[in-house]
Amino acid sequence: MPSSVKPLIFLGAGGHAKVLLAMARLLQFEVTGVCCPLLSGDRERTWNGIAVLGGDEQLERLNPETCLLVNAVGFMPGNQLRHQLFCNAKSKGFNFASLIHPYAFVDSNSFLGEGCQVMAGAVIQVNASIADNSIVNSNATIEHDCSIGLSNHIAPGATLCGEVVTGSQVFIGANATLIQQVIVKSGAVIAAGALVLRDVEAGSVHGRKSGRSGGHNETK
CATH class of the missing domain: 2.160.10.10 (Hexapeptide repeat proteins)
Structure with a gap:
């Protein structure tokens, strides 16, 4: 692990998380746990060799002074989850790597x-x-x-x-x-x-040729 860097806790365990985990290991960070609602049913389970801590509610039990978070949730159009996770964790005093x-x-x-x-x-x-x-x-x-x-x-x-x-x-x-x-x-x-x-313009979609706009205004 790089000197003077706290262990990492991942938020999310999807495809983007897998890429980030590979990168964190390449950079020799210590990743000590993952929080993900989809994995939280089995506390004994591991994900890619990392302990599953539970769902997002585990942020209430973690100490912001002893770890850094990694927002491992990807961002797709119309999905606010990544932004919401970041803002919620910041409001609880956590910092992100x-x-x-x-x-x-x-x-x-x-x-x-x-x-x-x-x-x-x-x-x-x-x-x-x-x-x-x-x-x-x-x-x-x-x-x-x-x-x-x-x-x-x-x-x-x-x-x-x-x-x-x-x-x-x-x-x-x-x-x-x-x-x-x-x-x-x-x-x-x-x-x-x-x-x-x-x-x-704000909230618009540029370059879409077909399919649903997902609640955005469509432009060409």
């Missing part, structure tokens, strides 16, 4: 907030800023001077050109491309593979 894969590039003059997760192959360039609880997924690129808001998910292969600004809880789908200086307002969804040439 940021995890950066050793094969990611994060410029020394960029800024990462608390609880950020930067996956393998991701690039974060000079003067870019990533707010708390955001995911920069595998092979995504955040170019110079971008400002990424709270609880965003930049999905695998997405490219944000220079000076892009996003609000809170924005989802940018796999292989989407946002040109320079585009503004994406809070709660917006950029569909996989979309090309974004202009600003995107």
